[in-house]
Amino acid sequence: MAAGVRGEGRRAEILRAALEVIAERGYRSASLGAIAERVGLTQQGLLHYFPSKEALLVAVLEERDQWDAVPDSQWRIDLLASLVEYNAMRPGIIQTFSALLGESVTEDHPARDFFTRRYVTVRENMAAVLRAEYGDHLPGGLTPERAAPLMTAVMDGLQYQWLLAPESVDMPQAFRDFLSLLGGDGEGGEARPGGDAEARPGRRD
The missing domain is CATH 1.10.10.60 (Homeodomain-like)
Incomplete structure (x- = not known):
């Protein structure tokens, strides 16, 4: 060998x-x-x-x-929700991710390049997922590209809150609630695919 x-x-x-x-x-x-x-x-x-x-x-x-990777053509919003549920089952890895992410904002940290490159890819993937679900505009009027950083921020921000207070923060449910907001459902139900962005006031390109 x-x-x-x-x-x-x-x-x-x-x-x-x-x-x-x-x-x-x-x-x-x-x-x-x-x-x-x-x-x-x-x-x-x-x-x-x-x-x-x-x-x-x-x-x-x-x-x-690499283990979590899904072919780009197969990513869907429901799979993102499943990924959040899966992450709640492996706190050690999420703790490692979150700790290194926080440290990586300092100059010359060895994880800085990894997270910088990762976020470029994640934002692109989130935009693709949102476009597949809602088209060129979400029900609230945002484009997938403008909503992608928000989706990413919610996923990673929830991890910090959950790690600090797992008994108070139901991370999978909170993410599903966020998806409901994205889908224009203010009653906390399931996110609605599609949505008539053209008919909603205040739409911005």
């Missing part, structure tokens, strides 16, 4: 171990030593593959995005 192939296999093993340790212990307690021990390495040996804890955690998030 070539050294490169062995190296990739070892990296994948470390990422799996990191996910397990994060799920079991949370973001702060997922030490490099604990992860290294799980794969039979010293901490120094693990640093051969990932030069820092931040680099390893970013790789974990990239791996998570």
Whole structure:
């Protein structure tokens, strides 16, 4: 087996171990030593593959995005709601994501490039989902491109609130409530696909 192939296999093993340790212990307690021990390495040996804890955690998030990926043509609003429900079942990973996201706004943070690139892709995907659901204008008049940052902000902002007070914030239900608002349903029902944006006053291009 070539050294490169062995190296990739070892990296994948470390990422799996990191996910397990994060799920079991949370973001702060997922030490490099604990992860290294799980794969039979010293901490120094693990640093051969990932030069820092931040680099390893970013790789974990990239791996998570690959697992969560859905072909662009198959994304639907109901799948977004299902993804929020799924995230509520893995608090360790969401804690890692949220902690690194908050830290990444500082200059030269190792996660800054990852999150910058990720948000470009996420906003594009959100716009595509909204256009497939509502057409060129949502019931309230916004274009999918203008609504996409709001959708993204709600998804990530809810994660922070849920992590801080899971007993008070029902993240999946709150996201479904937001979808109802997007669909023009002020009574808290299900989001309505389509919607006559042309007939609504105050529509803006």
